[in-house]
Amino acid sequence: MSENSDTNCSGKTSMAADISLKVTNVVKLVESMVNTRNKNTCDKILSELNNINTIIGSLNFSDGVTIVPAEGNNSEILNKLEQISKKLDKPRNNNESTKNTRPKTKAIIVKPKSPETNPIELGAEIKQVIKNCESINCENIIVNAQATRIIVRDDNTIGKIKEALKNNEIGQKINVEQLKQLQPQISCVITTDQIEDINVIKRRNQIPEDQAFEIVVNKEIPTKSKFKRNYVVFRMSRVAREIIEKRGKIYIGCEATSFRDNFNVRVCSKCHRIGHTEKFCMNESVCGGCNVNHHTRNCQQTKKQISECLLCKHFGAVDVKHKPKSKDCYSYNAAIERIVQITDFDYQNEVSC
Numbered sequence: 428m429s430e431n432s433d434t435n436c437s438g439k440t441s442m443a444a445d446i447s448l449k450v451t452n453v454v455k456l457v458e459s460m461v462n463t464r465n466k467n468t469c470d471k472i473l474s475e476l477n478n479i480n481t482i483i484g485s486l487n488f489s490d491g492v493t494i495v496p497a498e499g500n501n502s503e504i505l506n507k508l509e510q511i512s513k514k515l516d517k518p519r520n521n522n523e524s525t526k527n528t529r530p531k532t533k534a535i536i537v538k539p540k541s542p543e544t545n546p547i548e549l550g551a552e553i554k555q556v557i558k559n560c561e562s563i564n565c566e567n568i569i570v571n572a573q574a575t576r577i578i579v580r581d582d583n584t585i586g587k588i589k590e591a592l593k594n595n596e597i598g599q600k601i602n603v604e605q606l607k608q609l610q611p612q613i614s615c616v617i618t619t620d621q622i623e624d625i626n627v628i629k630r631r632n633q634i635p636e637d638q639a640f641e642i643v644v645n646k647e648i649p650t651k652s653k654f655k656r657n658y659v660v661f662r663m664s665r666v667a668r669e670i671i672e673k674r675g676k677i678y679i680g681c682e683a684t685s686f687r688d689n690f691n692v693r694v695c696s697k698c699h700r701i702g703h704t705e706k707f708c709m710n711e712s713v714c715g716g717c718n719v720n721h722h723t724r725n726c727q728q729t730k731k732q733i734s735e736c737l738l739c740k741h742f743g744a745v746d747v748k749h750k751p752k753s754k755d756c757y758s759y760n761a762a763i764e765r766i767v768q769i770t771d772f773d774y775q776n777e778v779s780c
């Protein structure tokens with residue numbers, strides 16, 4: 428009998444050690460997943476948690492001792508992880524992810540009335556006022572050197588924010604305006620430079636006459652081939668985009684072509700910073716090939732000397748070892764996110780995570 432209870436005891440100890448080891452693994456995995464948005468890691472965590480649940484489920488001691496996980500059961504975490512795993516299945520920055528994972532948002536802009544007021548300090552005060560109102564739920568508050576942009580979900584919240592700011596003493600120092608949402612843009616590549624009149628394209632794509640639809644860029648892509656190719660960007664209303672998106676193709680020239688969202692992020696080719704173009708650049712030239720103070724087009728080096736992303740380096744991002752504008756490019760993707768937040772898309776299935 429005493430021998431039997433000994434076995435029982437060491438069995439429990441080893442199972443407890445097993446569980447504790449697995450929990451430690453899960454915590455490590457969660458940390459690395461949050462850092463990298465890694466689908467593989469997410470799935471590993473899911474399987475580890477399932478293992479833990481199985482072990483806990485199999486615990487059945489003859490003396491009636493059971494081990495109950497500290498947080499009740501793991502099903503809530505499992506659901507959450509399954510949701511994240513599904514989200515990570517989708518590539519970022521394509522039509523699908525923009526449509527299904529972003530909630531529809533609106534934005535208000537708060538600017539100081541007088542040039543004497545420091546917009547950054549004002550932004551901090553605005554944040555505080557909003558934070559103090561428990562009933563206000565806003566998505567994001569972005570403060571920059573000109574204004575404070577407050578991103579919200581609905582008109583109701585906009586009303587509440589306006590009211591809260593008006594009733595506060597900073598109400599006298601500010602102008603509040605609602606930001607007009609940007610119209611969605613799509614881009615495509617076509618194999619001709621001969622395209623029809625915009626109204627013809629509109630009719631062929633069955634876009635109602637009263638819907639905005641225009642070409643904002645149409646330029647030839649340099650090529651050595653005799654076949655010309657053009658890069659075309661359309662800007663349109665939400666309704667027009669919905670029609671084209673449902674079809675998955677846009678009829679233009681003599682083809683039905685695929686397209687992708689175009690976010691028109693301004694990237695400066697002179698100083699390699701985001702937010703303006705070369706035409707408006709006040710900074711010194713930086714070479715994208717060798718990181719010296721001359722314009723990239725005047726570079727004497729025949730081979731690219733640097734492997735860092737200058738956009739992210741100038742932005743102050745931690746990870747700079749990637750290609751600029753690639754899917755790992757933090758500063759570029761953050762700029763896209765900001766534009767997505769103020770673009771009039773049709774979001775149907777809201778996923779919060």
Ligand SMILES: [Zn+2]
Pocket residue numbers: 695696697698699700703704705707708709710
């Ligand atoms: Zn610049």
Ligand SMILES: [Zn+2]
Pocket residue numbers: 714715716717718719721722723725726727728
């Ligand atoms: Zn150079």
Ligand SMILES: [Zn+2]
Pocket residue numbers: 736737738739740747749750751752755756757758759
């Ligand atoms: Zn980058």
